[in-house]
């Protein structure tokens with residue numbers, strides 16, 4: 001598209017320019033609803049810019065959606081990881097002063113290196129955003145450290161001419177002792193607490209674990225055995241005509257790793273195409289809200305569906321389906337559709353557009369979509385949640401520009417992991433139903 005614009009402006013007659021512009025209309029081009037996606041990304045960037053401490057760079061776990069002053073001061077390391085990737089997107093797109101964005105990235109990495117409490121390179125899930133100290137007696141979290149490293153690696157690749165950013169990115173990734181977190185088993189533990197040691201649960205089943213495993217297998221300093229990729233279970237799940245790897249869990253498990261890792265047109269040793277698996281998971285989710293008997297109580301429709309882990313009227317919950325989890329009540333969680341934009345662009349963007357156009361007063365605020373809302377009861381969650389804003393921004397930009405995919409995947413350590421695992425390119429059989437826009 002950039003090339004076309006270039007050609008159009010320098011080498012073509014006005015008639016040819018008109019033709020190029022017409023041929024880029026939403027129905028025929030890959031990028032549909034470009035202005036909406038850009039608006040969503042800008043609003044999400046504003047969250048990461050305003051709701052982080054400018055000195056430490058640590059991003060709030062949650063804040064008020066309207067951006068009003070909010071004394072909560074707990075940051076989530078995963079939100080900071082999505083934040084780093086969003087800063088790189090904002091720098092690329094020129095959403096704000098590029099020098100200031102670069103300084104924020106630098107401050108964030110310096111603080112993680114010098115001040116954020118760690119054990120063997122792993123970080124606590126929730127920290128005081130000003131001091132970096134552990135709060136709520138939370139665990140050193142393996143998946144949340146991986147999402148933090150997703151951002152750390154992305155900025156290290158994107159700001160490749162900035163020596164200190166590159167050096168800090170390298171140091172932080174190299175410091176993570178992935179082998180230690182296995183505690184002598186075949187699996188990476190979910191976490192560790194100083195009071196009680198390793199947790200009683202491991203990453204042993206397909207879910208959002210892939211970014212953790214790929215960082216661990218690719219680690220230049222503490223690589224884990226490649227066999228770790230082979231041993232996690234891949235539960236076979238069928239819902240209506242959809243057959244995919246899934247277990248009772250909300251849709252985000254099919255999205256978070258994919259925000260950083262580009263699995264498109266690749267398959268592993270098990271001949272599994274994880275991109276297509278997430279396409280199927282998204283289709284199954286849509287069909288669940290449109291056709292499941294339990295859902296017929298509510299007003300879900302073609303352009304109004306999707307719930308994933310979020311705030312609910314009764315607190316934070318891993319609600320969603322299929323299968324039905326939690327007390328679904330007609331609410332919508334916009335990041336369910338947004339986190340799947342690259343998988344089913346037409347269907348997911350239709351939902352986002354409907355919310356943006358028809359539910360503005362209830363569901364659109366300073367930082368974009370609210371985390372969750374219910375048009376039947378008029379309940380609106382007052383907050384946005386960092387990781388939900390993050391997956392929205394990263395996936396919108398991956399769809400438009402493959403930005404985080406290109407940068408994260410350009411790390412030689414990540415490439416090494418993909419090769420060691422045995423990912424090979426292939427051409428998936430195109431499915432007729434709700435075909436990806438722009439493929440072929």
Ligand SMILES: *[C@@H]1O[C@H](CO)[C@@H](O)[C@H](O)[C@H]1NC(C)=O
Pocket residue numbers: 071072073130
């Ligand atoms: C952070 O919030 C806690 C709990 O509200 C409060 O006790 C503490 O003083 C706050 N810290 C700062 C630096 O504002």
Ligand SMILES: *[C@@H]1O[C@H](CO)[C@@H](O)[C@H](O)[C@H]1NC(C)=O
Pocket residue numbers: 055056111114115130131
């Ligand atoms: C980080 O740690 C360094 C060295 O201990 C200290 O000088 C600095 O003030 C700390 N920074 C913040 C933001 O707390």
Ligand SMILES: *[C@@H]1O[C@H](CO)[C@@H](O)[C@H](O)[C@H]1NC(C)=O
Pocket residue numbers: 183184185196197198199
């Ligand atoms: C793992 O860690 C826990 C707690 O730190 C410990 O009790 C257990 O023996 C360790 N080893 C294995 C193989 O689980």
Ligand SMILES: *[C@@H]1O[C@H](CO)[C@@H](O)[C@H](O)[C@H]1NC(C)=O
Pocket residue numbers: 200
């Ligand atoms: C750990 O999990 C196992 C299997 O689910 C359970 O039997 C055991 O009681 C748990 N141990 C602790 C300390 O929670």
Ligand SMILES: *[C@@H]1O[C@H](CO)[C@@H](O)[C@H](O)[C@H]1NC(C)=O
Pocket residue numbers: 236237238243
């Ligand atoms: C999964 O289940 C479906 C439907 O029961 C079946 O057709 C398919 O062969 C199964 N796949 C695997 C890998 O077990």
Ligand SMILES: *[C@@H]1O[C@H](CO)[C@@H](O)[C@H](O)[C@H]1NC(C)=O
Pocket residue numbers: 226227230269270420421422
């Ligand atoms: C491929 O998977 C099998 C198990 O299905 C495993 O034994 C083998 O080592 C794997 N190969 C690679 C290169 O990982």
Ligand SMILES: *[C@@H]1O[C@H](CO)[C@@H](O)[C@H](O)[C@H]1NC(C)=O
Pocket residue numbers: 303350353354355357358
């Ligand atoms: C807004 O709602 C109306 C009425 O339900 C619907 O016809 C229209 O398609 C919706 N707009 C969008 C952008 O989805």
Ligand SMILES: *[C@@H]1O[C@H](CO)[C@@H](O)[C@H](O)[C@H]1NC(C)=O
Pocket residue numbers: 378
């Ligand atoms: C829904 O909430 C909004 C904002 O609080 C209010 O203006 C509106 O009247 C409410 N609508 C209903 C049907 O309660």
Ligand SMILES: *[C@@H]1O[C@H](CO)[C@@H](O)[C@H](O)[C@H]1NC(C)=O
Pocket residue numbers: 432433
């Ligand atoms: C698949 O798509 C082709 C071309 O659009 C159409 O002719 C055909 O009927 C479709 N097949 C099915 C099974 O929907």
